[in-house]
Structure formats: C-alpha cells, structure tokens
Amino acid sequence: MVYRPCGKNMQSSACLLHSVFNCLSLTAGPLGLAREILEKDAEPFFVLNSDVICSYPFKKMLELHHSHGKEGTIVVTKVEEPSKYGVVVYNPTSGQIDRFVEKPKIFVSNKINAGIYIFSPTVLKRIQVKFMSLEKEVFPFMAQDGQLFAFDLEGFWMDIGQPKDFLRGMALYLSHVRQTSPERLAEGDSFVGNVLVDPSAKIGQGCRIGPSVVIGPNVIIEDGVCLSSSTVLRGARICSHAWVQSSIIGWQSVVGKWVRMESVSVLGEDVIIQDELYVNGARILPHKNITVSSPDPQIIM
Amino acid sequence: MDLLKRQSSVFQLNGKLKAVILIGGPHVGTRFRPLSLELPQPLFPIAGSPWLQHHIEAIVKHPDVREILLIGFYNQSQQMSRFVDDMQRKYGIPIRYLQEYAPLGTAGGIYHFRDQILRGNPRAFFVFNSDVCCDFPVWEMAQFHSNVTGGNGYVILGTEANEQQALSYGCIVEEPSTHKVLHYVEKPETFVSNIINAGGYIFSPDIFQHLTRAFTANYENELIHDAARDSIDLHSSVLTPLAGNGDGGKLYVYKMNSGFWTQVKNAGHAIYANRLYLSLFKERHPEYLATNTPGGHEIYGAVRIHPSAQIDSSAVLGPNVYVGAGVVIGAGARVREAIVLDRAVIQEHSCVLHSIVGWDCVLGAWSRIEGYPSDLNPNDPVAKITSESLFNLDGRLNPSITILGKDSKRVLNWACGFTLPGLRTLFAALDPA
Numbered sequence: 001m002v003y004r005p006c007g008k009n010m011q012s013s014a015c016l017l018h019s020v021f022n023c024l025s026l027t028a029g030p031l032g033l034a035r036e037i038l039e040k041d042a043e044p045f046f047v048l049n050s051d052v053i054c055s056y057p058f059k060k061m062l063e064l065h066h067s068h069g070k071e072g073t074i075v076v077t078k079v080e081e082p083s084k085y086g087v088v089v090y091n092p093t094s095g096q097i098d099r100f101v102e103k104p105k106i107f108v109s110n111k112i113n114a115g116i117y118i119f120s121p122t123v124l125k126r127i128q129v130k131f132m133s134l135e136k137e138v139f140p141f142m143a144q145d146g147q148l149f150a151f152d153l154e155g156f157w158m159d160i161g162q163p164k165d166f167l168r169g170m171a172l173y174l175s176h177v178r179q180t181s182p183e184r185l186a187e188g189d190s191f192v193g194n195v196l197v198d199p200s201a202k203i204g205q206g207c208r209i210g211p212s213v214v215i216g217p218n219v220i221i222e223d224g225v226c227l228s229s230s231t232v233l234r235g236a237r238i239c240s241h242a243w244v245q246s247s248i249i250g251w252q253s254v255v256g257k258w259v260r261m262e263s264v265s266v267l268g269e270d271v272i273i274q275d276e277l278y279v280n281g282a283r284i285l286p287h288k289n290i291t292v293s294s295p296d297p298q299i300i301m
Numbered sequence: 302m303d304l305l306k307r308q309s310s311v312f313q314l315n316g317k318l319k320a321v322i323l324i325g326g327p328h329v330g331t332r333f334r335p336l337s338l339e340l341p342q343p344l345f346p347i348a349g350s351p352w353l354q355h356h357i358e359a360i361v362k363h364p365d366v367r368e369i370l371l372i373g374f375y376n377q378s379q380q381m382s383r384f385v386d387d388m389q390r391k392y393g394i395p396i397r398y399l400q401e402y403a404p405l406g407t408a409g410g411i412y413h414f415r416d417q418i419l420r421g422n423p424r425a426f427f428v429f430n431s432d433v434c435c436d437f438p439v440w441e442m443a444q445f446h447s448n449v450t451g452g453n454g455y456v457i458l459g460t461e462a463n464e465q466q467a468l469s470y471g472c473i474v475e476e477p478s479t480h481k482v483l484h485y486v487e488k489p490e491t492f493v494s495n496i497i498n499a500g501g502y503i504f505s506p507d508i509f510q511h512l513t514r515a516f517t518a519n520y521e522n523e524l525i526h527d528a529a530r531d532s533i534d535l536h537s538s539v540l541t542p543l544a545g546n547g548d549g550g551k552l553y554v555y556k557m558n559s560g561f562w563t564q565v566k567n568a569g570h571a572i573y574a575n576r577l578y579l580s581l582f583k584e585r586h587p588e589y590l591a592t593n594t595p596g597g598h599e600i601y602g603a604v605r606i607h608p609s610a611q612i613d614s615s616a617v618l619g620p621n622v623y624v625g626a627g628v629v630i631g632a633g634a635r636v637r638e639a640i641v642l643d644r645a646v647i648q649e650h651s652c653v654l655h656s657i658v659g660w661d662c663v664l665g666a667w668s669r670i671e672g673y674p675s676d677l678n679p680n681d682p683v684a685k686i687t688s689e690s691l692f693n694l695d696g697r698l699n700p701s702i703t704i705l706g707k708d709s710k711r712v713l714n715w716a717c718g719f720t721l722p723g724l725r726t727l728f729a730a731l732d733p734a
Contacts, residue, residue, distance in 0.1 A: 206632065206649070224633040224650045226667045241633040241650040243667040258635045258652040260669045276635060276652060278671060293671075 028132035031124065039121050047134075049115035053169040054157040055176055056116075064151050065118045068095065071147035072123055074139070075116040077157040085112040085159075086135060090150040097148040100139060111150070114157055163248055163283075164264045167229055171212040186210075192228075204240070222257075236267075239275070247279075250286065263297065318365045318443065319418060320427040321411060322356055326374025328404055330432065332567035339660060341375045343431045344384055346642070347571055348578035349589065349605040349623045351384055355578055356429055359437040361392045366427070366439070370417060371398040372410035373431075406532035408539055412512040413531070419506055424452060430500030434574035435562040436581060437501050445555040446503045449480055454551040455508055455543065457482065458501030460562045464492050470564075471498030471536055473554045474544075482552040485544040487536045496554060498536075499562055505551075511539050568657055572674070575640055576621040579603035591618070598630075601637075613649070631666070638674065662705045670705065 031038070031047065038045050044065055046058065054077070065073040074097065076088045087108050090097040101108050113135065126138050142148040156176060158169030174194035177184055186195040190203060193211020197203070201215045204223035212229045215221065219232050222240040232238065232249045239257040247265040249255060255267075256275035265279045268286035273279060277290065281297030284290060288300060324343040333342045344351045350358075353371070360366055375381060381398055389396050399414050411418065411428065418426055425446055429437060437458070446456050459473050472493040474484040486493055515538035519530050533539075543552040561577045563570065580603055582589045591604045598612045602620020606612065610628040618624070618636050625642045631649035640657045647653060648666040655672035664670060 226650065241635065241652070241667075243650070243669070258650075258669075260652070276637070276654065278669065 027134040028127050028138055031134075032127045032129035032132075035124055039124060042121060044118050044120045047117040047119060051159060051161040052115045052157065053160050053173055054114065054116070054153060055155045055180075057153070057155075061116075061118055061151050064095070064149070065120075068149045070149060071120050072139075072142055073118045073149050073151050075114040075153050076111040076150045077114040077153040078110050079112050079157075080110075082107070082110045082112050087111065088113055088150060095149045095151070096146060097139075097143045097150050099143055100135070102135075111152070114153055115159075116153075118151075163266045164246075166248065167212075167231070167246055167264065170214055170231055171229065174212055174214070216251075316365075316424050317367045317421075318363065318425055318427065319421075319423045320360045320366050320369045320429065320439075321418060322353065322360075322369065322371050322429045322431050323407060323410060324353065324371050324373035324375065324431040326401070326404055328374065330566070333571075334568075336568050336571075336657065336659065340380060341378075343373070343375075344380060345571065346623065346625065346640070347434070347565075347574050348582060349607065349625075350578075352434075352565075352574075353384070353431060354388060355434070356431060356437065357388050357392060357396070359435070360427065360429070360439055361394055363439040363443055365443070366394065367421070367423070369394060369396045370414065371396065372401065372414060373398070374401045374404050376400070403531060406534045408512060408515070408533040408535035409531055411535075412509070412516055412533055415509050415512070419509070423506070425503050425505050428502040428504065432565055433500040433562065434565050434570075434577055435499060435501070435557075436560050438557060438560065441558075442501065442503050442555055445480075445553075446505075449555075450505075450551065450553050453505050453507075454553050455505065456503045456553045456555050457485075457540065458499040458557060459496040459554045460499040460557045462495055462497045464495055467495045467497050468492070471540070472496070473498060475554050475556070480553045480555070481550050482540075482544045482554050485536070485540045485552070487541075496556060498540075499557060500564075508539070511543060515539060569672070571657065572621075572638060572640065572655060572672070575623060576603075576638070579605060579621055579623070607643075625660075657705070659705050664705075 044062070061073065061075065074088065076090070079085065083103055083105065085103070087101045087104050088097060088111050089099050089101065089109055090111070100113070126141065139148060156172040158165055158172055160166040160169040174196060177196065178194050184196065186197045186209070190207045191210050192208060195210040195213045197215045198217040198219065200217045201219040201221070203209065203221045204225065206224045207221060208226045209221070210228060213227050214231045216232055216234040216236070218235045220237040221227065222238065224241045225238050226243045227238065229246045230244050230249065233251045235252040236249045236254070238244060238249065238255045241257055242255050242259045242261070244255060245262045247261050248267065250267040250271060251269045253267045253269070253271040255261060255273050256277065258276045259273050259279065261273070261279040263281035265281055266283045267273070268284055270287045271284045272289045274291050278293040278295055279290070280295050282294040282300055284300045290300065294300065327337070327341070330337060330342045333345070336345060343353045346352070347355065357369060360369060371385070377398070377400055385396050385398055399410070399417060401410050401413065405413055425443070427439065427442070442456060442458060446452060446454065450456060457473060459475070462470060468489060471485065471487045472489055473482055473496045474494045475496055476483050484493065512533065515533050519533060540552065543550065563574060563577065565571055565574050579590070582605070583603060589605050591600050591606045593600050597614050598616040598618060600619050604619040604622045606624040607626040607628070609626045610624045610630070612618070612624070612630040613632040613634070615632045616630045616634045616636070621638045622636050623640050624630065625645070627644040628641050629646045630636065631647060631651070633650045634647050635651070636647065636653045638655045639653050641647065641653070642658060642660045644660055645658045645662045647658070647664045648668070650667045651664050652669045652671070653664070654670070655674045656670045658664065658670065
C-alpha cells in the first residue's frame with residue numbers, strides 16, 4: 001500500500017494524501033492501513049464517507065468530542081425513513097450511544113448514523129487490517145464499553161449514493177450556500193434560484209438556468225438552453241435550445257440541439273445525444289452515441 | 302381554357318368528359334376528428350392546399366374535362382361555397398357542389414344526380430373518391446377507356462399492394478391480355494389479388510342502366526329499411542355483379558404505373574400525404590416551396606410557408622412542413638414533418654416533430670410535441686399505410702402522430718403520440734404509455 005501526496009489544498013494548510021488499497025477492506029480495514037499516519041500524535045481524526053453531503057460543522061464536532069473525552073463520536077441526523085438506514089439509540093442528555101439497530105422493521109428512533117465520525121487514535125487498537133466493518137464489528141463493542149457518543153447534526157444531510165438523491169443533496173447544498181455565502185451563486189437575467197457556475201464555464205444568450213443547477217469547469221452551454229435541477233460535469237456541452245431537467249451530465253458529454261432530457265437521466269463520461277431526441281430517465285454508460293429517443297427509463301450499455 | 306368558354310360549352314359536351322368527386326359527409330371519416338370538427342375533411346389543408354384542390358388539379362390536366370361535380374352530404378356552408386368559387390376561378394372550369402338529401406352511399410349520389418352528370422352528353426365521366434391521396438392519371442385513364450374498352454366500358458383505376466395489405470381494400474382480379482375484371486371483392490378474408498381499387502373510375506354513360514337496376518332492387522327488397530333504400534354501394538351493387546361477365550363484360554381495370562397512392566383515413570395519414578404532395582410540388586409548383594435565404598430561417602427539404610406567417614430567423618424548418626396563415630414561430634424553434642395550421646404560435650426553442658398543430662394553438666417556450674411517424678416499410682415498394690385502431694389489445698394507445706386540436710393553449714411540456722381535442726391547456730407531460 002502506497003501513500004501518494006497529491007498536493008496542498010489551496011484554502012487551508014491541509015495536505016492531501018491519496019492511498020490505494022489493493023484489496024477489498026470495507027469500512028474498517030482502510031483505517032488499519034493508515035495506522036502509521038494516524039498514530040503519529042494523539043490528535044483525534046475524522047472519518048468521512050464520501051457518499052453523503054451535509055454542512056460539515058467540523059469545529060462543533062471536535063468540541064463535542066473533546067468534551068466527552070472518549071474514543072469515538074458518531075454524527076447522527078434525523079431522517080424521514082429511518083428503516084432505510086442504521087438507527088442509533090442514544091441517551092439524549094449525555095449523548096452516550098447505547099446501541100445500534102440495522103434497518104429496523106418497527107420504529108425505534110428516527111436518528112441514524114450519518115456516516116461521519118471522529119476517533120481518538122486509541123480506537124485503532126480495535127481495528128485489524130482485514131475485511132472488517134466499522135458499523136458491525138467495531139461500533140457495537142465501543143458502545144458496550146461506553147466509548148461512543150452521538151453528535152446531533154443540525155441542518156441538511158443527504159445520502160447521495162443514488163442519482164435521484166444526489167440531485168436532492170445538490171439542491172440542499174445550494175440552499176446552504178445561499179444562506180452562508182450567497183456571493184458564490186450566479187446572478188443575472190439568465191439565472192433562477194440557486195445556481196453555481198464555475199468561472200471557466202461559458203453560457204450563451206437567452207438561456208434559463210436554474211433553479212438548483214451546478215455547472216462545472218469548461219462547460220459550454222449554448223444559446224437558448226433551459227436547465228434545471230441538474231449537474232453538468234467538467235467539459236460537457238449542452239447545445240442550443242435543449243431542455244434539461246433533473247439530470248446529471250457526465251464529463252465531456254454532448255447534449256444535442258432541441259434535446260429534451262428529464263426524470264433523473266444520467267450520462268456517463270463522453271456520451272453524445274444527437275439532436276432532437278427525447279431522453280426520459282435513461283442511465284447511459286460512457287462513450288455511447290445515442291441516435292434514437294429513449295422514452296422509457298432504461299440503462300443503455 | 303377560360304371559365305366562360307368552358308362554361309358555355311357545357312351544353313355541347315358531346316365527346317367531352319366530366320368528373321365527379323365523392324366527398325362523403327360528416328358521418329363518415331370520424332377518425333379524422335378533431336381536425337374534421339372545424340372543417341369538412343375534404344377541405345383540410347394538405348401541403349398547404351385544401352385536400353380537394355389536389356384532386357381538382359389532377360383532374361384538370363385533361364383538357365376535355367368540362368365540368369367537375371362534387372357530391373356529398375356536407376351541409377352547404379360558407380367554407381364550401383368559398384372553396385368552390387376559388388377553385389372555379391383558379392382553374393377556369395365550372396365546379397358545382399351537389400348536396401345529397403341523405404347519405405346515399407358510394408353510388409347513390411351518382412344515381413340521384415344522374416341528370417346533372419349526363420347533361421350535355423359527355424362521352425364518359427370520371428368518378429374519384431376524395432379520401433385518397435393520389436395524382437390521378439386522368440390522361441392515361443381516358444386513353445385506356447377509348448382504346449381498350451372502345452370508349453364503351455367501365456374502368457376501375459387499380460394500384461398494386463402487397464398480399465397482406467391487399468386484404469384491407471377492394472381486390473381486383475385482372476385478365477392480363479384484355480384487362481377485363483374477372484372478379485371483384487371488397488376486403489376479402491383470404492388472398493384474392495394484389496391489385497386494389499385505387500378509388501378512381503371512368504364510366505360510359507350507360508353505367509346508369511346498372512345503377513337503375515341496383516336502385517330498383519333495393520326498393521323491392523323489403524328487408525331494407527326505408528331510410529336506407531336510397532343508399533347504393535358502388536362495390537357490391539355495381540362492381541361485383543359486373544365483374545367477370547364473360548365476353549359481354551364491360552368492366553376493366555387500368556393499373557397505375559407509377560406515382561404515389563395512399564388512403565387517408567385518419568389525421569395521422571395526413572402527415573404522410575403532406576409529404577407526398579409536397580414532393581409533387583418540387584416538379585409541379587416549385588414556386589410554392591420555401592428556399593434558404595441568407596440571414597433567414599433555415600429550410601431543409603420541401604417546406605411550404607404561407608406568406609403571412611412570421612418566422613424567426615433562427616428557427617429551423619423541414620423537411621416536409623406546411624406552415625399556415627398568421628402562424629408565428631419563435632426564436633430557435635424546430636419544426637419537422639408537421640402541419641402547422643393557421644394562427645398557431647410556436648414559442649421559442651420548441652420542438653415539433655411528426656405532428657399536426659391545430660388552428661390557434663399556443664405552444665409555450667421549450668415545449669416538445671412529438672408523434673410517431675406512420676412510415677412504410679422501406680423494403681416493400683408497394684407497402685401501404687395501415688389504419689390501426691386507436692388502442693391496442695392491452696388497452697394502451699397505439700403510438701401515432703400527435704395532433705393538437707384547435708385552441709390548445711399553453712402547451713408547456715411534452716406531448717407525444719396521441720390526439721388532444723381542442724380547447725385544452727396542457728401543463729404537464731402527457732404520455733400514452
């Protein structure tokens with residue numbers, strides 16, 4: 001296993017290291033692999049699952065962790081459908097976690113594991129380098145030992161593993177930006193609602209962009225495009241007069257003129273949609289050239 | 302020949318021809334609704350001209366035709382009279398609309414107005430069905446009538462179909478050397494012939510003997526209800542009995558050599574007919590078709606635009622589009638394989654494909670109106686357009702051309718493959734599935 005420095009983060013003095021695992025290690029194994037670095041000092045470290053989004057209140061999380069002084073803090077959040085996730089049962093005053101219930105059939109609690117943790121390095125004693133799950137093989141024991149506490153997350157949280165949820169999470173994040181740093185959002189006649197546009201992107205005349213749109217670097221949006229609830233990734237092009245809603249446009253893809261795309265369509269890298277087609281809920285794998293409409297949701301390989 | 306000369310010569314028709322077009326009535330052709338709710342079906346604009354005008358134009362190619370009679374059950378109306386006047390003036394030939402007093406079937410009208418048809422002693426008369434789309438070969442039919450039948454027979458215009466599709470039409474069995482009709486049967490269940498009745502005829506005046514006989518037989522048949530007695534069906538009462546009368550038989554078939562032929566039973570077929578007539582204009586009336594002008598809207602293929610339509614220079618039209626009077630097409634709109642009727646508004650960035658947009662409709666910005674083309678099998682040169690039922694066996698709509706009836710307002714989203722009766726407002730996508 002190799003650590004590769006991949007540059008300094010410009011906004012802070014954090015150093016980014018990228019490590020690659022040559023075996024499947026699930027959620028705990030990777031921590032064991034990073035043991036040398038994590039055990040360098042006694043400072044606690046964060047563990048983040050990359051398929052969630054929230055406002056990441058790191059400072060407050062750290063404060064709570066220090067205040068109870070135990071091995072671990074799990075961020076919990078309230079959701080509408082707790083049975084989809086792992087439910088956390090904890091003492092509301094002390095914050096100490098009692099136990100976990102995976103996907104409960106009857107209502108236990110509406111607070112779930114948000115996938116964000118803080119650990120003191122002593123936790124590494126519990127972890128071996130093997131196929132090991134934090135949630136199943138580490139947390140229950142930590143809870144029994146009284147070493148696990150809950151941080152109640154305020155604000156939005158979204159599991160963005162599915163495209164539909166990704167778009168919802170994107171919209172929630174954009175509302176958060178509107179409240180905390182609205183100067184980052186695009187303003188002007190072409191824009192409606194919360195829209196984030198990379199400075200290198202080009203947008204044509206007569207467009208209607210938004211609400212809830214993110215436009216990545218080097219994207220070209222031609223004249224007369226209507227775009228809403230969508231993400232357009234780096235280098236993609238949306239041609240004139242297209243109408244795109246609730247979609248994810250992959251890197252370098254091209255959406256042709258007068259195309260209508262909706263219902264959580266997802267384009268992989270370098271997908272071309274020819275002019276005048278209708279794409280409804282299609283998931284299109286990379287490097288495809290689409291020449292006929294796809295009116296029913298399907299995966300195109 | 303100018304109108305006066307032709308008119309005055311009606312009474313000296315000896316040796317000349319007449320033409321009758323059977324135009325039906327509101328009780329038939331219900332599958333053409335909602336478009337036929339506003340306008341009699343035979344007047345519906347195809348390729349920018351009223352449908353009947355295409356027939357009239359085909360008929361006047363023969364200079365011996367001295368009068369055209371339209372027979373049908375539509376009420377006399379301003380639309381009809383204005384149409385008839387326009388046609389008379391344009392083609393310089395007397396044209397009259399004879400309204401039946403009751404629906405008289407495919408031959409009853411001819412029988413009822415026999416005096417009008419025979420007035421002036423024409424040597425023969427054409428009969429055409431209005432619900433087909435065809436450039437009738439009137440010269441060839443008249444030649445055939447003179448040469449092959451000796452000017453004395455009855456000729457059906459035939460065209461070729463594939464074996465499967467022939468079952469939906471009137472089938473004609475031809476004796477190849479004499480071209481006599483050995484057998485005629487309407488919509489058989491099993492294969493009879495791949496020559497079908499193309500909806501055109503030329504008859505010698507003595508056809509009326511047979512019509513009279515059919516009429517009398519009807520009257521004497523007590524099983525037929527009073528109201529239906531006057532109604533005579535051409536196929537069963539005339540063609541079938543006349544077929545195969547040995548050497549005395551006078552029923553012949555003239556097979557069309559080339560040129561397009563299609564029936565138009567529903568509005569979806571009108572898009573197909575639109576394409577056919579527009580392609581005919583390329584040779585006959587190139588002045589009707591729009592061309593690309595620098596700085597103007599882009600044109601692909603055959604497109605006909607009424608002079609009063611306003612089209613943004615960034616719009617893209619064609620192929621096979623007709624744009625009606627007073628239509629407004631906004632910036633960046635795309636219209637292909639479509640008929641856009643008078644005063645419709647297509648706002649910016651919209652996309653209209655394989656559809657008919659009715660009079661006064663308004664399509665909002667970025668809307669998409671899309672139909673499924675009823676195209677023919679390109680590998681079969683004689684394939685015909687089929688007339689599917691509206692619903693399939695699962696109870697779902699069969700995908701077809703999309704039609705927006707008159708006054709559909711504010712279509713904001715996507716409408717695909719179905720018919721929307723007029724005066725509706727569409728806010729959300731509509732999908733037949």
